[in-house]
Amino acid sequence: MPGIGPRTAQRLALHLLRQPEERVRSFADAMLAAKSQVGQCQKCFHLSADPICEICRNEGRDSEFLCVVADSRDLLALERTKEFKGLYHVLGGLISPMDGVGPEILNVSSLVKRVDADDVDEVILALTPSVEGDTTSLYLARLLKPFTKVSRIAYGLPVGGELEYADEVTLTRALEGRQTLG
Amino acid sequence: MTEKRLLITGPNGAGKTNLLEAIELLGSLRSHRCSRDSDLIHWNQERALLRALSCEDETLELELRRKGGRQAKRNEKVLSRQFDLIGPLRCVGFSSLDLELVRGQPALRRQWLDRVVQQLEPIYSDLISRYSRLLRQRSQLWRRWRNKPANERDAILDAFDLQMALVSTRIHRRRSRALRHLQPLVAHWQKMISNGKEKLELVYYPGSKLKGEEAEEPWRLDIQDQLLDQRLDEERLGSCRVGPHRDEVGLLLNGLEARRFASSGQQRTLILSLKLAELDLVEQMSGLPPILLLDDVLAELDAKRQLLLLEVAGEKHQCIVTATHLDAFQGEWMRESQLLETKSFSSKGSVG
Ligand SMILES: [Zn+2]
Numbered sequence: 001m002p003g004i005g006p007r008t009a010q011r012l013a014l015h016l017l018r019q020p021e022e023r024v025r026s027f028a029d030a031m032l033a034a035k036s037q038v039g040q041c042q043k044c045f046h047l048s049a050d051p052i053c054e055i056c057r058n059e060g061r062d063s064e065f066l067c068v069v070a071d072s073r074d075l076l077a078l079e080r081t082k083e084f085k086g087l088y089h090v091l092g093g094l095i096s097p098m099d100g101v102g103p104e105i106l107n108v109s110s111l112v113k114r115v116d117a118d119d120v121d122e123v124i125l126a127l128t129p130s131v132e133g134d135t136t137s138l139y140l141a142r143l144l145k146p147f148t149k150v151s152r153i154a155y156g157l158p159v160g161g162e163l164e165y166a167d168e169v170t171l172t173r174a175l176e177g178r179q180t181l182g
Numbered sequence: 183m184t185e186k187r188l189l190i191t192g193p194n195g196a197g198k199t200n201l202l203e204a205i206e207l208l209g210s211l212r213s214h215r216c217s218r219d220s221d222l223i224h225w226n227q228e229r230a231l232l233r234a235l236s237c238e239d240e241t242l243e244l245e246l247r248r249k250g251g252r253q254a255k256r257n258e259k260v261l262s263r264q265f266d267l268i269g270p271l272r273c274v275g276f277s278s279l280d281l282e283l284v285r286g287q288p289a290l291r292r293q294w295l296d297r298v299v300q301q302l303e304p305i306y307s308d309l310i311s312r313y314s315r316l317l318r319q320r321s322q323l324w325r326r327w328r329n330k331p332a333n334e335r336d337a338i339l340d341a342f343d344l345q346m347a348l349v350s351t352r353i354h355r356r357r358s359r360a361l362r363h364l365q366p367l368v369a370h371w372q373k374m375i376s377n378g379k380e381k382l383e384l385v386y387y388p389g390s391k392l393k394g395e396e397a398e399e400p401w402r403l404d405i406q407d408q409l410l411d412q413r414l415d416e417e418r419l420g421s422c423r424v425g426p427h428r429d430e431v432g433l434l435l436n437g438l439e440a441r442r443f444a445s446s447g448q449q450r451t452l453i454l455s456l457k458l459a460e461l462d463l464v465e466q467m468s469g470l471p472p473i474l475l476l477d478d479v480l481a482e483l484d485a486k487r488q489l490l491l492l493e494v495a496g497e498k499h500q501c502i503v504t505a506t507h508l509d510a511f512q513g514e515w516m517r518e519s520q521l522l523e524t525k526s527f528s529s530k531g532s533v534g
Contacts, residue, residue, distance in 0.1 A: 095338060097323035103334070131315045131345065136343035 045090040045107045045113070047072045055088060062086045064121035066138065068111065070094050070128065078126060083175050086124075089114065094132040095139060102152075103139065111140070115147045124178055125152045151178040183500060185520045190504045195223040198504035202275070202477045204232045204459070205502065208242050209484030210300060211254075211264060211307055212280060215295070219246045240270050262417065264305035271515040272301055272468050276457045277477035282431060283456065284440050284449040291431040292357075297358045301464045301472070306356060315351045316342060317427055324420050339413065343414055346425060353426040358386045358396070360463075361431065367459035370436075374504070375451050375490060381436050383456060389428025440518055453485055458494055465498075470531035476503040488512045 001009065016024060040046070041053035048054070055061065065086025069075045075088050091106045105110045116122060122146050127133035153174040192196050192386065203213050207222070211295045216222055223230045223246055230246045242265060243255040253260060254267040261267060275297075283290055290292045320342050327335055342525035361384045412423040433440040440452055464472045465527060472496050479505060480488055492515055495501065505511065508521075 095341075097319050097326055097338070099324060102330070102338075103326065131312060133317060134339065134345055135319070135341045137262065138344055139337055142340070 006020070009040075029088065032095075041091075044088045045092060045110070046075055060085075064114065064119060065124065066120045066176075067124045067126050069126050070133070070136075074128075078175075081175070090134060091127075091136070094127060094130075095136045096132045106136075108140070108143070112143060117145055121147050122149045122151060124175075125150065126174075149180065151180045153178045183502075183520065185518050186496065187501045187503060187519035188522060189235045189507055189508075189517065189519050190502070190522045190524060191506065192379075193506060195380035197525035198524055199277075199477055202277075202475050202502060205234070205271070205272060205473070206275050206475060207301070208232050208234050208244055209268070209273040210297060211244070211268060211299065212300070214275055214277060214297070219252065220245055220248060223248060233269060236270050238270070242267055242271060259502060265307050267305040268300075269468075272464055272470065273475050274301070274457065274460050274464060274470035274472050274480050275475040275477065278482060280453055280457070280479070281450070281482060283345065283453050284444065288430045291433075292426075292429055295357055295360060295431055298364065298460055298463065299356050302360065302467045303356065309349055309352055309356075309358065313346070313353060313426065315347050316349065317422065317425075320346075320422055321420065324417065336413075341407050343406055343409040346409060346422075347402045350405050350425045351402040353428070354388050354390060354392055354401070355396055355398070357426065357429060358388070358392075361386050362457050363463055363466075364456075368455050368463045374456060375487070376448075380448070382440075382452060383434040383437075385432035385434060387430040387432055389426055389430075390424045393394075450483065450487060454483070454491065458491075461495060461499060471500075472500040474499045474501045476501060478504050478506070480505055480512075480515070485512045488515070 028134050037049045041048040041056055042051050042055045046053045062085050066089055067084055067086055068089045070091050072090055078084050090109050093101050094108055095101055125137045127137050137152055144150050192198055207213050228248050232244045234242045241257055245253045252264055254264045283294055365384050368382050368384055370387050372380050392401055392406055408424045415423050
């Protein structure tokens with residue numbers, strides 16, 4: 001398991017073994033259920049048990065702002081700031097030739113269709129400022145420019161830092177200081 | 183270290199270079215020998231830890247991990263930017279690998295220059311790693327996506343061009359500036375060592391065409407055009423034809439290319455001049471004399487050049503010197519020095 005060292009792993013394993021059987025069974029069932037039921041939202045590709053996720057269904061959100069993130073982890077990091085009230089689009093990765101990731105295996109064409117069809121005033125690119133993140137941002141900015149305003153969140157993040165690890169204050173500041181691209 | 187000099191002797195394979203490399207890594211985040219961290223970690227270990235304690239009671243720590251990259255700590259505090267480690271332990275390394283500086287591949291001279299720039303401006307390491315990542319991604323694009331429709335490929339190449347033009351401009355500017363700072367220092371040393379007979383000039387041959395005065399915006403836009411212009415050649419040859427990865431540093435001795443025309447004695451003098459200039463420049467910029475790391479190189483210098491090095495660097499700079507035998511140290515090197523003898527793990531007993 002990521003982020004768990006051998007000692008913690010041992011503690012968790014011993015803890016599980018000490019539990020009554022029905023508790024362990026319901027835990028196992030819950031994991032299986034999560035694996036089989038959680039898929040992707042058809043609109044934004046965030047993890048969701050329903051065809052359309054909770055965020056996309058929420059009519060209180062500003063559908064004119066669309067925030068593009070690399071994966072669901074980044075979406076959750078932004079949600080924790082409670083600053084952003086718009087909708088999201090999860091790309092599913094970043095363009096990286098050496099990993100064989102091109103725009104065609106990312107949720108890019110669905111993004112263009114979505115921006116074209118819906119009334120989106122501004123697309124906010126919230127991708128890590130790595131080579132791959134910047135490449136993807138520049139690529140998307142050019143692709144989306146004919147349809148809408150495109151901006152990028154201004155990072156005060158440590159270079160090479162991941163969105164997920166940025167604290168909420170940093171992310172909030174980044175959202176406020178976003179810059180128009182192109 | 184309680185003395186000016188620490189002399190480390192011992193047979194090959196006893197870990198002398200290892201120790202110097204550790205100091206160099208802590209001081210500059212780079213090893214002149216390895217480019218990948220995994221080569222610096224013992225084969226059956228997951229991580230390697232380097233720790234230094236300065237006489238101002240500062241602790242510097244760098245952990246190299248097979249997974250998860252590096253972690254830098256200063257006084258037990260994790261640094262969010264690795265290069266914040268650079269500063270307390272400035273050092274200039276001089277090893278037998280440097281003896282190839284004049285005659286070897288252009289990459290050696292670029293790496294030498296990069297080490298100088300990085301001592302002056304720690305953030306430079308980010309520019310260099312970003313640029314090499316861009317180059318790798320770009321060459322992989324040609325390898326893997328050769329059969330993609332040209333317009334799709336071009337859209338991604340455009341995104342690379344924009345980034346590369348900016349990073350290239352910044353690297354070119356820093357390299358050319360560092361060479362300008364080094365020029366008078368290098369000329370001074372060469373003149374002194376050769377008793378006024380030799381004039382040494384450093385010339386920057388940038389791998390992009392840099393027109394006019396140094397200026398970020400016009401240079402960047404111009405490099406962007408050059409990247410676009412070379413794309414057909416790049417497609418044919420599979421490698422990018424423009425940028426700092428094609429820089430060369432010319433060393434002119436009395437107006438002639440030292441690489442081709444200098445005798446081997448002149449080349450040694452020249453390398454010594456480069457290193458002394460490097461020491462001067464780092465001291466000028468940081469205000470403190472850097473530590474001089476001499477790895478197995480004294481034996482390669484004759485008595486006259488050794489004495490000169492001692493005269494110039496021995497007083498001001500702390501030196502850590504390795505050699506296989508004590509008799510490599512000519513003259514006064516052993517005065518005011520500590521001696522550390524390393525023993526090979528595989529050898530039967532003590533040496534000497
Ligand atoms: Zn959704």
